[in-house]
Amino acid sequence: MSNVKIAVIYYSATGTNHQMAVEAEKAAKEAGAEVRLRRVPELAPEEAITANPAWKAHRDSTRDVEVVTLDDLQWADGFIFSVPTRYGNMAAQMKQFIDTTGPIWGQGKLANKTVTAMSSAANPHGGQEATILSLYTTMYHWGAIVVAPGYTHESIYKAGGNPYGASCTAGQPVSAEVRAAVHHQARRLVEITQRLVQS
Numbered sequence: 001m002s003n004v005k006i007a008v009i010y011y012s013a014t015g016t017n018h019q020m021a022v023e024a025e026k027a028a029k030e031a032g033a034e035v036r037l038r039r040v041p042e043l044a045p046e047e048a049i050t051a052n053p054a055w056k057a058h059r060d061s062t063r064d065v066e067v068v069t070l071d072d073l074q075w076a077d078g079f080i081f082s083v084p085t086r087y088g089n090m091a092a093q094m095k096q097f098i099d100t101t102g103p104i105w106g107q108g109k110l111a112n113k114t115v116t117a118m119s120s121a122a123n124p125h126g127g128q129e130a131t132i133l134s135l136y137t138t139m140y141h142w143g144a145i146v147v148a149p150g151y152t153h154e155s156i157y158k159a160g161g162n163p164y165g166a167s168c169t170a171g172q173p174v175s176a177e178v179r180a181a182v183h184h185q186a187r188r189l190v191e192i193t194q195r196l197v198q199s
Contacts, residue, residue, distance in 0.1 A: 004193040006033045006186075007076035009068050010083065011040045011093040014054040016120040016170040017082040018062060023179050024080045024118070027186035033193075036076070038068035040097040054171075068097060070104050078114035078193040079144070080186055081135055084170060085119055088127035089134045098138055111143030114193045116185055120170040124160070128167035136164070147192045155180040 006028045010021035018039075025037045042049070042059065049055050073079070083094040090098075104110060117135045119128040136146050149156055150163045159166060159181035166181040168174055174182075 004033045004077045004190055004197050005075055006035050006078050006080060006190060006193070007068070007072045008035060008037045008080045008082070009040065009072070009097075010038075010081065011091050012058065012062075012082070013044075013084065013091075014052070014171065015058040016168065016172075016174065017084055017118070018058065018065075019174045020118050020120070020166065020168070020178070020182055021080070021082040023174070023182040024082065024186040027183035028080070028190050030183075031187045031190040033190045036072055037065060038072050039065045040093050041067055043093050043096060070101065073101065074104060074109050076113065077197055078147075078189050079116075080189060081115065081117040083117070083119055083131065083135065085121040085127035085131035088130040090119075090131050094135070098135075101142075105142055108143070112196070113142075113144050114147050114189055114196065115139045115142075115144045116147045116149070116165060116189045118166040118182060118185070120168050122170055124169055126169075129162060129164050132162075132164040132167070145192075145196070147189050149181070149185040149188060152188065153181075153184040155184045 012018035028035045083090045117132045119131040159177045168178040
């Protein structure tokens with residue numbers, strides 16, 4: 001049984017990254033971690049959301065998911081981020097939240113925590129890897145310890161072979177192969193975090 005605390009933090013417009021975050025939450029709990037599932041605040045104007053039925057439906061169906069705060073970051077021993085790509089970078093909603101972390105980063109409260117990330121895009125080569133790497137760049141500034149899945153399990157290959165983090169094509173259900181990769185990635189984060197917490 002693990003004694004680590006994991007925050008699963010996501011942004012999702014139409015539901016893909018929410019699905020991945022929920023799978024990560026399940027896997028981390030199964031690995032024995034205490035888990036908080038949190039979403040970052042929506043920044044898009046209401047007219048943009050209501051113009052897209054899938055966006056509006058997802059927004060309305062996940063209103064009860066708690067919004068992430070800096071307290072969640074301080075509470076956690078490790079993080080799992082799930083964020084869609086926007087032109088090869090993380091969505092602005094996630095970037096805006098990360099940009100609010102300066103006060104606790106400046107106090108060293110984000111250092112030595114573990115982190116891993118997942119992403120999606122509109123097509124198989126739409127920038128998922130670049131998005132994950134852009135998020136990891138911030139984590140290096142935090143002093144966090146990046147725990148990428150690498151090629152440490154057969155599920156990584158079956159899900160498309162992304163060693164930086166699980167990724168998938170948006171706008172369709174997350175496949176069983178990608179879910180398996182997410183589960184491996186989350187379990188790996190819990191395992192590595194456990195080692196650090198115990199040391």
